[in-house]
Amino acid sequence: MFLRSSTTLLALLVLMMGSAIAADIKKPIKHYLYFNHRELNGENITSDKALSDPRFSGAQIVYTWRSLEPEQDRYDFSAIRHDIAYLDSIGKKLWIQLQEKSFTPRHNVPAYLLSDPRYQGGIIKQSMLSAPERDPNKAVTDDEYGWSPKMWEVPVRERYQRLIRALGKEFDGKIEGINFSESSIDIGVEDSKGNTIFPDDFKPQQYVDAIKENMRVLAGAFPHTTTMVYLNFLPGEWLPWTDKGYMRSLFAQAQTLQMGVGGPDLMPYRKSHMGQSYGFIKNYPANLVKGMAVQDGNLRQINPRTKKKNSVEDLLDFARDYLDLDYIFWVEDEPYFSNEVLKKLPVH
DSSP states (O other): OHHHHHHHHHHHHHHHHHHHHHHHSOOOOEEEEEESOOOGGGHHHHTOGGGGSTTEEEEEEEEEHHHHOSBTTBOOOHHHHHHHHHHHHTTOEEEEEEEOOOSSSSOOSOTHHHHOGGGTTSEEEEEOTTOTTSOTTSOOOTTOEEEEEOTTSHHHHHHHHHHHHHHHHHHTTTSSEEEEOOSOOOOOEEOTTSOEEOOTTOOHHHHHHHHHHHHHHHHHHOTTSEEEEEOOOBTTBBTTTBOOSHHHHHHHHHHHTTOEEEESOOOTTOHHHIIIIIHHHHHSOTTSOEEEEEOTTGGGSEETTTTEEOOHHHHHHIIIIIIOOSEEEEEOOTTHIIIIIHHHOOOO
């Protein structure tokens, strides 16, 4: 009896130790290069030497709505086809970032949205002064703005969703993943009491509802591809003080749709991001996909815990141990990329 009990106890201990070890083993993060623009004929992609580095699984490439639909109902997906063929030839995968917003004075929507009155102007101006990539030592200029499509207008949203479905029809199952641009939109002005006054035709709840609808369409159009929504900030809500349920509802929607979640700026323990989306990303189910981009300026930011500039080790530790990411998309922001990323990124 004693021997049998001891054997059972030993088996339980081995099982518990195995479970603890398994829980402690983190899945490897897939690293992709992030291309925030595509030059004519994709020359900046085909000439990129870092893509041949075995540490990178592929390329996340930005394709603008305007470039994919140069005229109403005429789609041009030749750039995507070209990039898939090239990446396949070198053993890499494509991840699409569908870019409808712009962060420069050049808009990213088709021209017909601006000229046809049914689209209510098509776009709205947004400020870029609070962007993380902005150099704080740079003097303010009059061109620090971008444009966001009026997704809360049903006709605009319907046009965007037609594009998503057309992309899914051709490329579902042929790419690694696809994501929208970030949820953040910086519009409106503050009154003397610190309240944001939005344009008359804009309501934060309608904006959030539009994101949800686009998420449903993306998930439906790409059933055999990883779909992801970038959630970082939302208008009319600043967590935890003004919790309207916007961010919470979008993460719940993503989970219902079994979508991936992520964001454009991986900056460890940055107060503004910790209060908004990072906590939701951390708590997102481990069986669903999570990914974030290291974009322009992220490695220049100060880590609040170390009081030093972010290091590659800081980013990797935060990505693995706090957020539990599956993907990191690295921009080739120099001199940081050559001097730090390529030297410090480990080989799996």
